[in-house]
Amino acid sequence: MKVYNNPFSGAGFKVTAVVNELALSNVELITVDLGKGQHQEPWFRAxxxxxxVPALVDGDMCLFESNAIITYLGALKPESGLVPTDPRGLAEVQKWLHWHSSTFYPDAMKINWNTYYQKVLGHPKDEKTLAEGRELVARDLKAMDGALQGREYLTGKLTVADFSLVSALLMRDVAGIDLTPFPNVKAWAERxxxxPSLKKARPPV
Known part of the structure; x- marks a missing residue:
């Protein structure tokens, strides 16, 4: 099994972290050089x-979208509990994964793109989008804080949903996202x- 990734990708970070968490020794992590445009080359577009990035190849299956990838990886080891097998547990995980894709990630990227990635890539900063992102993320964090009340993890126990959502907060210090007003989120993110699986997956800067 091969995972094509880049260490500076937030979406890729969660995939690497789940690979680490599950100790999947049969996964080969391959870096795609985005700066050199390898992601645009015909072999990768195939x-x-x-x-x-990320993208996963397992036999004749090519899988993209980070949430789909981590769900697949977790399902390979059902004993880990990262992907529940009961209908209600699975629905709870899917709820958070869909919310991440449709709401939290787009909102957080308005901030991350104009702070962390702006410094890394050197593109112009869009102050209007940045301000909009800060307002939206504050709303999102308030909702998460309520959901985490009395819970260590989003669904009550560790699942791929936790890996997915925390990836959006990976560069929160550089991005200036303050979790102090959201103590439950802050404790969860620090947890x-x-x-070790997340520490090992962190990008070099």
Whole structure:
């Protein structure tokens, strides 16, 4: 099994972290050099026609979208509990994964793109989008804080949903996202980031 990734990708970070968490020794992590445009080359577009990392190849299956990938990886080891097998547990995980894709990630990227990635890539900063992102993320964090009340993890126990959502907060210090007003989220994020699997997956800067 091969995972094509880049260490500076937030979406890729969660995939690497789940690989680490599950101790999947049969996974080969391959770096795609985005700076050199490898993601646009025909060989990679044959894997992911959208030219984005991460992407997974397992036999004759090519899988893209980070949430789909981590769900697949977790399902390979049902004993881990990262992907529940009961209908209600699975629905709870899917709820958070869909919310991440439709709401939290787009909102957080308005901030991350104009702070962390702006410094890394050097593109112009869009102050209007940045301000909009800060307002939206504050709303999102308030909702998460309520959901985490009395819970260590989003669904009550560690699942791929936790890995997915924490990836959007990976560069929160550089991005200026303050979790102090959201104590439940802050404790959860620190709990997640203390896991060896996430520490090992962190990008070099």
């Amino acid at each position: 894997i992911n026609p959208h030219a984005k 997640m980031e203390a896991r």
